[in-house]
Amino acid sequence: MSDPFIFLSPEITRAHALTLKDWLADEAVTRYLSDSRDVSRSIAQMVERVHLPTLTHLFNQGGRFFMACDRHDTPVGFVRLVKSDRRCEIVLVIGERDNWGRKLGASAIREGMKLAFFEMRADELVAKIHSANARSLKAFERSGFVLDSETPTTKSFVMPSQRYLRLLRESPAPHTRAIxxxxxxxxxxxxxxxxxxxxxxxxxxxxxxxxxxxxxxxxxxxxxxxxxxxxxxxxxxxxxxxxxxxxxxxxxxxxxxxxxxxxxxxxxxxxxxxxxxxxxxxxxxxxxxxxxxxxxxxxxxxx
Incomplete structure (x- = not known):
């Protein structure tokens, strides 16, 4: 099928970590990530230091980390959800440049919202996007997020839970069949x-x-x-x-x-x-x- 499909895998393997390391070494991927160099360095050190097949517990320190995979189980990016009280922040990266423009980011956002509101019970989901990151800005706006605040370098978008539930019923996402x-x-x-x-x-x-x-x-x-x-x-x-x-x-x-x-x-x-x-x-x-x-x-x- 040509419809974009993403699932968020909570299990992070050593192979996933190596893939993440490669993505974060690409300046085009990390251009708008404020802590990309530190993250890339820490992942590299983790892979060298820890010789376990599964590294999930290490990636979930301070938040929840998911590999965004396509229907063939191939990683295409990652999503991180960090909850503080009833507010949750989402970080999304599509790591393979060949996948840019295929609307996989929008699919990953939908899966992230599902987890944030139905499993993590957040009242609000927040996305802080670099003002020059046109692809991410468009993806979050099309997903129904609304601008909450901005600085010269960052735009903060928010999705309240009530708005999410209303959009879920009234404005289903493209490629989503009604039931x-x-x-x-x-x-x-x-x-x-x-x-x-x-x-x-x-x-x-x-x-x-x-x-x-x-x-x-x-x-x-x-x-x-x-x-x-x-x-x-x-x-x-x-x-x-x-x-x-x-x-x-x-x-x-x-x-x-x-x-x-x-x-x-x-x-x-x-x-x-x-x-x-x-x-x-x-x-x-x-x-x-x-x-x-x-x-x-x-x-x-x-x-």
């Missing part, structure tokens, strides 16, 4: 998220918040709602699944929990929709081939 759920499903799913402490709970909460709420009697018979059965194509594999709540999940009967990667992914989509989604350890391409059973369309409103 819909019923009011009953929304209520049940919000209760599930409230008491679910799984690592990917924020993904389901994000999908519920961005969904259009529809009357059960107006749901199209081609939409995947709770307890629907659908024929999927996941990469090159066809799968027939039923989307259920966690207590009803049964892999032997092809009943997938809405709290699982595939379950969260397909919620609210309709026949013909195709998209990339990150499941544990890989990114997959999912297509809704056919909705085989849709409870609302069948008049089964009690499910």
């Amino acid at each position: 819909c759920i019923t009011e009953l499903d929304k209520t049940r799913l919000q209760s599930l998220v409230e008491y679910w402490d799984g690592p990917d709970a924020f993904e389901l909460e994000h999908e519920v918040e961005r969904a259009t709420i529809v009357d059960p009697r107006q749901v199209g018979d081609d939409v995947v709602t709770m307890n629907s059965k659908a024929l999927l194509q996941v990469d090159d594999e066809e799968r027939e699944v039923a989307l259920v709540y966690p207590d009803d999940a049964d892999s032997s009967a092809d009943k997938v929990s809405v709290a699982s990667g595939i379950g969260t992914a397909i919620l609210g989509y309709k026949e013909g929709d195709a998209f990339n989604w990150r499941i544990p350890n890989r990114t997959c391409h999912i297509r809704i081939r056919k909705v085989l059973y849709q409870p609302e369309a069948a008049g089964d409103f009690h499910l």
Whole structure:
């Protein structure tokens, strides 16, 4: 697919650190990073000093660090989120010059906002951009950030949580397909998220918040709602699944929990929709081939 796709990997490997070291040695990449030389030097020293395959804990000192990777797991940049009280600051770098202009920065910003507001529970997300950094300024402005303050060298942009939620529902990002759920499903799913402490709970909460709420009697018979059965194509594999709540999940009967990667992914989509989604350890391409059973369309409103 040509749509830009980014996922933020919280695991930082030694190979990632070496890639970061190379990026930060490129003056074109670091031109607008105020502490780039110190960061590059500290990463180089870390790689030489620490001989561990995973360096995540070292990169998360003073904030949370993520490698921005494409659907092939290839690193293209990084995102750092630093939270102080209820305010969070985001730093974004696309490290490969060949990827500049492909709107990967905007995709990384969207993923950063999702983490900041749904997982880290920030009230505001702030981005401080060098005034001459035209690409970053444009990316944050197009993502809905508003100018908060400026100096001769720096512009500070802010995204309040309420504005983010409103834009999430009213102004979906390009390449993002609309999804819909019923009011009953929304209520049940919000209760599930409230008491679910799984690592990917924020993904389901994000999908519920961005969904259009529809009357059960107006749901199209081609939409995947709770307890629907659908024929999927996941990469090159066809799968027939039923989307259920966690207590009803049964892999032997092809009943997938809405709290699982595939379950969260397909919620609210309709026949013909195709998209990339990150499941544990890989990114997959999912297509809704056919909705085989849709409870609302069948008049089964009690499910």
